[in-house]
Amino acid sequence: MQTPDQGRTRIIGKGAATAAGPGPDVMAADTLEGDKVYTTDGDDVGKIKDIMLDVRSGRIAYAVLSSGGLLGIGDKLLAIPWSALTLDTERKCFLLSVSSERIKNAPGFDKDHWPAMADPQWAEPLHEYYGSAPYWSAGDELGLTDPTEELNDPRTRGHH
Numbered sequence: 342m343q344t345p346d347q348g349r350t351r352i353i354g355k356g357a358a359t360a361a362g363p364g365p366d367v368m369a370a371d372t373l374e375g376d377k378v379y380t381t382d383g384d385d386v387g388k389i390k391d392i393m394l395d396v397r398s399g400r401i402a403y404a405v406l407s408s409g410g411l412l413g414i415g416d417k418l419l420a421i422p423w424s425a426l427t428l429d430t431e432r433k434c435f436l437l438s439v440s441s442e443r444i445k446n447a448p449g450f451d452k453d454h455w456p457a458m459a460d461p462q463w464a465e466p467l468h469e470y471y472g473s474a475p476y477w478s479a480g481d482e483l484g485l486t487d488p489t490e491e492l493n494d495p496r497t498r499g500h501h
Contacts, residue, residue, distance in 0.1 A: 370394075370401075377434040378406055378426070384441035390418065393458060395476065402476050403458060404435070408444060417449040420458060425473040439471060 370392040377385050387408030395402045403420040427436040437444070448467065450456055456463050461475075468475045 373404075373428075373435075378404075378421075378437055379434055380437050380439055380441045380444060382440050386437070386441055386444045387416075387419075389435065392423075393420070395459070398477070400476055406444075408449070416452075418452060418455075419444070419447050419449045420456065420467060422468050422471050422473040422476065424476060425471040437471075443470075 373392060374389050376389045378387055378389065380386055387406045389404050390407040391405040392401055393403040393405060394400070401423040403423055404426060406419040406421050407416045408419055409417045421437065425437060425439075427438070429436055447470065458464065464475060
């Protein structure tokens with residue numbers, strides 16, 4: 342049985358319950374880029390670099406975290422499942438329920454070699470690593486389907 346928040350990002354802080362302005366329930370993705378990410382042990386482990394959308398379902402799939410490095414040089418990029426993050430509207434940052442040691446050992450990629458984020462063979466172990474349900478499984482209650490189903494359907498292959 343899924344909880345109402347499974348597969349979704351939680352929002353905390355004073356602004357979480359207001360409807361004034363565009364946020365925090367509906368926000369421009371670029372307003373979140375550059376936000377810091379803190380782990381459960383309070384360490385700043387990097388900043389949000391990109392927000393990745395599942396275009397077919399209209400859902401946010403991942404936040405790309407830029408971690409390590411200095412002034413953008415030597416950064417390790419990490420795909421963080423969107424549902425693993427909590428937005429703190431007061432501190433204007435994200436909270437990630439893992440230790441900083443876990444982030445240091447997390448599977449990552451470099452800016453020139455991005456993973457195939459729609460591939461379940463890549464995505465499922467990543468979601469397990471962060472202890473979050475895959476974003477497409479949370480769509481079951483909303484009538485959404487696995488994003489890979491259409492990719493494997495010969496009737497829709499090549500029609501993007």
